[in-house]
Amino acid sequence: MSDMETELSAAQRIAQVRDVLGSRLTIMAHHYQNDNVVRHADVVGDSLELARRIPDLKTEFIMFCGVYFMAETAAILARHFQKVRIPDLDADCIMAAMAPASRVRALLAHLASTGKRVVPLTYVNSSAAVKAVVGELGGAVCTSANAEAMTRWALEQGDAVCFLPDKNLAMNVADRLRLPENERLLLDVRGDGRNVDMKAAANVRLFVWPGMCAIHHRMRPEHVEAARRDHPGCLVVVHPECRPEVVRMCDAAGSTRRIIEFCEQAPQGSTIFVGTEINLVKRLAALHAPGKRIVPLIESACENMGKITEEKLAFCLEKLLTSCKVSVPEDQAKLAKLAVDRMLEAGA
Known part of the structure; x- marks a missing residue:
């Protein structure tokens, strides 16, 4: 230097x-x-x-x-x-690393053997190589802001959707779409899909990859219970990468943009518990003080960020x-761009 x-x-x-x-x-x-x-x-x-x-x-x-x-x-x-x-x-991203491209390709090929048209939908928290596989197979990318709309889009394209790599976001979307439990299947991705219960797969409309965000998965129902017990009348908003049982207990769940809007729209004098990465929570707390009290549901920091x-x-x-x-790589980028472009073109 x-x-x-x-x-x-x-x-x-x-x-x-x-x-x-x-x-x-x-x-x-x-x-x-x-x-x-x-x-x-x-x-x-x-x-x-x-x-x-x-x-x-x-x-x-x-x-x-x-x-x-x-x-x-x-x-x-x-x-x-x-x-x-x-x-x-x-x-890097721990969640993205939970879905290697070679395993994604192999598992999608295995699901195709059911005779279903299974449309892959990858959360943006995935590698370019995974996006390329999804683009090649007619699928798309989604974000936490448009996951529900893009899942609807994917269901319209085929018989079923394989949502990867975040199981919590997938299950929260399924709840929002009121998809019956027997039409969802959490995949066993070991052995490149050979462990998938193919009999159960026959009626499935949403195949769920078993990945997760370590930052949001740390948030548990007892954290919400403690917030409400110790601060009666408080509001709780979390990211949809949190566990479904946590999301169901909250006043709202959504992308970082949705969380920001929730805090903006909350009444003056509110105490708001926010379940997401700590840097955003601290920024919101400083922005809205002293009129609103914004508190982390738990202090959870992303080491990679x-x-x-x-x-x-x-x-x-x-x-x-x-x-x-x-x-x-150019060939990979071309296929991955197909998946991203399908999201942008859907206007979701």
Whole structure:
């Protein structure tokens, strides 16, 4: 590191690069990023909001502050002259890792042997390789904001849907759609599908991959019970990656955008317990104080989101041409883009 780099703060170094690049650079950040990162962002949003913004960007460099699958999605949607970067290439997603592309392909092939037209629907929290498999097989991507609408879309395309990789989001969608229990099946994905109960599969309309978000799965019914017991009249809103039994106990559940709106619309004087990643909860608490009291249901932080720091953002911006590159093989990107485009075209 040079003497200049040691003398300047990370924020000053970021400002220097921005001054040089000007309109050639867009910094995007997910709501779960730390405030020291978010303050440098041109665009802040949830997965759906950020994906929708990519096609309209005209900048040469897109710096994506989030986890790797999000940066991959940006690379899939970016135009040929655009370069996508992420401050830490190791900012992975535990949920995405629960659905390897080879296993997804093998299991979908096994489900096809039932004679059903099983349409794959992958949550955006999945690798580009998985999105490519889904795109190739006529499926689409969804986000927490449009999972219900995209599941309806997928059901209209075939006989059944295979929703992956988040079992909690899938089951919460099934509840919203009032899909009977006997039409849902939590998949045993061991042995590439050979352990699936094919007799039970005959009547199934929703096949559910058994992945989960560790951050949201930590939230349990007793946390909601404690909030209501200790703070009578409080409101509780959670992310739909939480367990269905938690979601059923709450006043609302939705994407990060929906959670933000819920807090905005709550009456002055409210105490609101929020069940999602702690960075967003703290930001909402600061934004709405003192008129509303916003409290984490539990303090749950995403370690991988936390890998993106202001210092790493500064370093990556300074090494923009040579480091932090996000790339997706062309053939894979083409198929993955089919899946993402189907979501965007559905207008869900």
